[in-house]
Amino acid sequence: MKFNPNCKKPNTCEECTDRCIKNIAFLYGLPEEKQIDILRHSTHKTLRRGDFVFHEGDSVESIVIIKQGQVKLSTYEADGRENIIGIFADNDTIWEGVFSAASSYPYSAVCLTKTYCCYIRRADVESAISDPKVALKVIHMLSNKLHDANERSRILSISEPVKRVAAFLIYREKRSNEPYFTLRLDDIAGSVGLRAETVSRNVRKLVSDGLIEKVGRSGFRIPDFERLNSFISE
Known part of the structure; x- marks a missing residue:
């Protein structure tokens, strides 16, 4: 089943996509029942251009999957000058800080286009990484993130x-x-x-x-x- 932005049941991820989990490398491959449980608690949101996915200082409560659209992560200087940390597009995942206790976002995320997001609860992610195989995938993803940061530098x-x-x-x-x-x-x-x-x-x-x-x-x-x-x- 393909992603359907016109789905009438925005709070039931299973109805809208062929599993958002497949876009989170360290979660895809979990047992069927675990995937279904995670998806049951996930939510979808449709955001307009200029809407915030989250604000700097907000608590990190979930992994955000950009199903369609573009989102930029930004911080601002005292003089109002914008520094863009990154730009995320279709099927990219924002998950920094989700593994840290009482973590908050160090930047804001604003939509550059109409955007469809899926949110996977932090508690479900924490439960999933108790599996050693999942934990190894997390390490791999962290390495990729570091490589990406080095490339931007x-x-x-x-x-x-x-x-x-x-x-x-x-x-x-x-x-x-x-x-x-x-x-x-x-x-x-x-x-x-x-x-x-x-x-x-x-x-x-x-x-x-x-x-x-x-x-x-x-x-x-x-x-x-x-x-x-x-x-x-x-």
Whole structure:
């Protein structure tokens, strides 16, 4: 059964999806009865663009699965400047802090598009990881998260703005399941620590040089990864 955003029973995950658990690597593969029990307690929410999935400082009570849509994680400086921690899209999972006692979110999550979320209760997750096999999968996922964080740090360390923008676009394209991905210039700027005007200027240069392609108003596609990687390495 495919995901149905028009489902009339938003609190019964089993009715809306071929099991949201399959998108949480360390939970998929649990015994059938355990999966059913977890899904029975899960909930779905439909959120509009601009809605918050959670606010900075909120208690971490569940794993959040982005079934469809885009969500950005952000913090704000005292002067109001936004720092984007990450952008999550279809089937991505937000689960940081769920294993820490009395944990709260260090950032806010806001929807960039209309978004459908599934929430898996923290208590159910804690019960599941008592299985040693599940615990090993958690370690594997933590390693992947660390690798991803290191990749974002590498991008921010690139001194030339045009190459930093190019590296970030490669990073986003690799995480996309679509032929192209959509991002506003402001969101790219917040992700790479540059002004929106600087990002706009360098995006135009990359398009002019044939290294990236624009799709519509805010869509991007990379026609040749090897060529763009070579440009960044120059």
